[in-house]
Amino acid sequence: DQQVKQNSPSLSVQEGRISILNCDYTNSMFDYFLWYKKYPAEGPTFLISISSIKDKNEDGRFTVFLNKSAKHLSLHIVPSQPGDSAVYFCAASAGGGSQGNLIFGKGTKLSVKP
């Protein structure tokens, strides 16, 4: 049973527009959420995180929104750039930020077209 779900395997967006990647979770014990970006032949790279005590965290072009009641989070990328084309993974932990064990979704492949 998947505890972290990314239901869209792929997303295509025009350069300069907004990319919205979605993630749902089922475990109410999760209290820390992260997004990672992965290019082919490389390991995942940390992008942004959010604690369950917040509903929004922003870092440059990247914003993560958390809706605890819906057990849903989303990553917004504005404006999208061709270099953002990668697989994006949502991850969650119940460690309060100590991150002993992250549960990852299956990923969403983002393609940003020039």
Added chain:
Amino acid sequence: DTGVSQNPRHKITKRGQNVTFRCDPISEHNRLYWYRQTLGQGPEFLTYFQNEAQLEKSRLLSDRFSAERPKGSFSTLEIQRTEQGDSAMYLCASSFSPGEGYGYTFGSGTRLTVV
């Protein structure tokens, strides 16, 4: 510091053979993690260390798998009597403890192919 280093990058082995992978974390990081990723899936947690102590192991880590971090620096992951189902990308990551705010730093992984 060049980040998290994993060796080898690729390993092809025959079924039944033993393999060992090495991970060198970022030197200041006291936590080290092993994950496994198969095609179309996200990384799956295997185990993690804080310094030399192995604090958590997933049930995915069968008796054929063993991980060590003898001096709290580099770590090795050994798979004995490999099976075709062990074919995957094995990812190592490291972090500070606690790590809130910036996540793990992953290495580029070791791709294992069991033939």
